[in-house]
Amino acid sequence: MNPELVRELVPAVIGVLVRRGADFAAAEDAVQEALVRALETWPDDPPREPKAWLIAAAWRKFLDATRSESARRSRELAADAEPPAAPAPAADDTLRLYFLCAHPTLSPAAAVALTLRAVGGLTTRQIAAAHMVPEATMAQRISRAKRRIEGLPLDAPGDLTTVLRVLYLVFNEGYGGDVDLAAEAIRLARQLAALSAEPEAAGLLALMLLHHARRASRTAPDGRLVPLAEQDRSSWDTRMIEQGVAILQAALARDRLGEYQAQAAIAALHADAPTAAETDWVQIVEWYDELLALTDSPVVRLNRAVAVGEADGPQARLAALADLDPALPRHAAATAYLLERAGDLPGAAARYAEAARVATSVPERDHLTREAARLRQLTRAQR
Template identity: 70%
Template sequence: MDEALLRSLTPTVIGILGRRGADFAAAEDAVQDALIDALRVWPENPPRDPQGWLVTVAWRKFLDATRADVSRRRREIWVGTEPARGPGEAMEDTLALYFLCAHPSLTPASAVALTLRAVGGLTTHQIAQAYLVPEKTMAQRISRAKRTVAGVRFDRHGDVATVLRTLYLVFNEGYSGDVDLAAEAIRLTRQLAAGCDHPEVSGLLALMLLHHARRPARIRADGSLVPLTDQDRTHWDIGMITEGIDLLRKALARDELGEFQAQAAIAALHADAQTADETDWVQIVEWYDELVRLTDSPVARLNRVVAVGEADGPRAGLAALSEIDPALPRYTAVAAYLHEKDGDLVAAARLYAEAARSAPNLPERDHLIRQAARLNATLRS
């Protein structure tokens, strides 16, 4: 059973049902039912035309559901054979679903769940596993999202920036359960890039590839985090880095700078350095200046502080940090790092311990606790 094939066909089949008259919620439900049948039937009796099989079964599911719902208005049902569709038309179906699932009326969490279900072809169980929530909770979230977009037409494209933010949220979830969401986000962004000629789509794909290339060096065997400066760069995926940098160069050449291109440029400068000491921090500060100009993001401002501390020294970094809201997540961890670089180990140890108490996840908390313990051991010796 080729589950990857099933997932790749899902958005096209939903789009076909949509053009035949099904609303999004009904089409998505029918296709999910057809996928369940495929998982049961295909291993012993694989179809010669997988997409045609799914369209036929999903359409039959939709008709059965429609006929059972006597309160719904009568509609004209098209029952002929689906004409052959070229790759361009199939991509239009997929693009329409991307924009529909990232509709601005949805919360970010709902948009992510709906994208993974309708565009990615994942089951509710897989999505729930990935987000570490009960399957019932995820099913309710997806149902609410489908109701929200039920009246939106398939042919009405939305904002590409919303789609990209949704995909980036998927990427940042990383890996959990039996679904690697970082790899899934890259797959979906590649699919989007194939049908959407937009420099920010290329910028996001480049950013994902450049970050994902460092993944093998990011975690030790015991599960602890390895800071970027300490990573074994021979474990980075050079092919992925090369592809990411090539995508970024082509996007930047169009002179339509966006936030994901700016973030990718920062990641490329890290990837280009053979050692941590060779990192071009001056250029990184300049790219953070561009990113702050584009987004006015507090997170970008805090990351810029770290870059300033590397480029101009810890005192300059601490001066820049004084202009940042102390309530910002990871503010205390940055303060600890800069105080350590400035030689104030007492303050740094205290701040690392304080930062650990508010860490957003277990690996980061453990890393900060280790940093505090390391400095305290140094102070006692």
């Protein structure tokens, strides 16, 4: 069975069952049982309409699990109105399911975790890594979320802010993790932007496109991480960049700035620079000021300090970093970069090694380790 096909179909099938009246937890269980049956039968007898097959099989599993005969009969009548062998509806229930998982009874953290698991196709381990919590903690959070909405009619969708956050996390996991969900996140973001007049929906789509356009240059053929300043800009997808910029400009014209639009504006300035040396760091600092006013996030403050260093020099950036919590992700790496720019090679090497020890991915860890080794070698050569 094609894993990519399954990842595409499962949330859509769950969405169909929920639309027919199943509660979320029961729908997910029924779909998982249908998948087990598919694993047994599809290799020898593949269906012409995989989605329709899964919908019919999952619906039967759901009906079998329903104890009330009156509820069972009413659901069976509803199922008879749509023959199991008919092609599945063209409407994409996946996007609707994103909204349903952002249920008002769930906290934003629980809604994000549940949606990533049930709709995004991520494993509990991957979600835990994205949130930097133990896997057992995340498993409990997801279980509690499923219990919280068990039996509830999911007819009061959550807010757009939570859905946007979910799409953002799915994209980031797909971009840098071991499950490629970036294209799926972009597909759903396109649908959301087309359905919503909210500028932030368009801003998120623009941000995804601008980052995705640089994807091919982010890693070397041997898997090494390539920093932005060293990337081959000729490999960037210029058509995707143009599309992202156009979407961003239309969103900004609505004059309701949000954090995704501000992040997209920063990404657009990076994409617009012919070379790293020609990056407009002054404008980037200004956009970080806007983003900081919107979020007051320590991570944004850290990224702004990096931009200040590029615009005003490493000493200015070190001063900006001094006010931030050293425990912030990538604080040590940012300090190492600045120390190197300021000429303190031994100090920079030590900070790169420190950053490598707390890196959240293997490519990032290896890159930081190489940087530390490079600076140690330069230090020895200067003695």
